Amino acid sequence: MLNAMQHKNTRALVDRITEAAEASLAAQGCVSPVDVLLGIGWLDPGAPKRWRRGQIDCLEAAIQTNPSRITEAMTLFRSWAAGKGLSASETQHVARTPQRQTLRFSRSGDPTIEQLYRSQWVSPQLSEKKRERLAEKASRAPELVVIQPLNAGWACHRCGGTGGLLMMENPGPACLRCVGLDDLEFLPSGDALLTRRAKAKSLRHAVVVRFSKSRGRYERQGLLVEPQALKDAQGELDAQRSE
Incomplete structure (x- = not known):
């Protein structure tokens, strides 16, 4: 009974992640973990803004679920991206403060986890020039x-x-x-x-x-x-x- 319920919950999460990721990809030609977390409702729209202003120590602190569910969601998202043949490009995220410090995504600050969060998945159908513009835009320091x-x-x-x-x-x-x-x-x-x-x-x-x-x-x-x-x-x- 418990295994059946867990499988049902996983399927429901897969569907939500797929829907959110597909919408972001269609709208902008790329999709990031933050896009998906916003799309499935685990991040409120104001959280990334507060994070960029340095009002939140790490983005995971604002995600409205437990760490194991976050890990599960990110694994499902990367699996979806790989299945779509998307290519990953790493972006930089700095705070909207005069110090321009690098923003932290995870509670642990583990470099591998941080890199996964910074990865933006791009459609292979886009031209190289378009991909470069998307990467530049994502890494641009906020005003x-x-x-x-x-x-x-x-x-x-x-x-x-x-x-x-x-x-x-x-x-x-x-x-x-x-x-x-x-x-x-x-x-x-x-x-x-x-x-x-x-x-x-x-x-x-x-x-x-x-x-x-x-x-x-x-x-x-x-x-x-x-x-x-x-x-x-x-x-x-x-x-x-x-x-």
């Missing part, structure tokens, strides 16, 4: 996000200071000086060409957002960029526009 707070009375959890901009960390809001971004200059939205050029010239940048109560979402206000990058970009545009 840093800085917030213009609605509450002017906030306090930095590190130094107790305040300011017009903050970055959220796991313990709470942090001022730009404490996170090492206070040397950047604010470039408001409005001039798309200047924004693109300044961003391209700046080795560091961060997106500035502010919460809109009327729309119920964060909206982009501009960028923080290196002052010299902004100066150079502005100089180039001024010269071009005066010709």
Whole structure:
């Protein structure tokens, strides 16, 4: 009776994984373990975002099942990918923090398990150029996000200071000086060409957002960029526009 129930549960999990993996593959030409975990409902959509912001130590801590079931699901997923003839490519995942630390997937941090999580499975029907673009996109470091707070009375959890901009960390809001971004200059939205050029010239940048109560979402206000990058970009545009 117990074996029959276990077999039924395994079959049900196989079907769920297959459905989630097929959907991701059809939508983007590739599929990762995180895509599958989201698709079968073991990860809530906000968990990867919190993980990338450094608010979760490892992604497995947010997976809503026990470790043995996670192992079973990942084994079934790799079996499905191999059966489809997909090829694996390893991607890099870094945090959306100024430190850009490598993100950890598993509780154990075992290198073999981490590599399995980082593997993205790609359709063999895609061209080599398309595969390279997918790998580059998956490994691209996420943009840093800085917030213009609605509450002017906030306090930095590190130094107790305040300011017009903050970055959220796991313990709470942090001022730009404490996170090492206070040397950047604010470039408001409005001039798309200047924004693109300044961003391209700046080795560091961060997106500035502010919460809109009327729309119920964060909206982009501009960028923080290196002052010299902004100066150079502005100089180039001024010269071009005066010709």
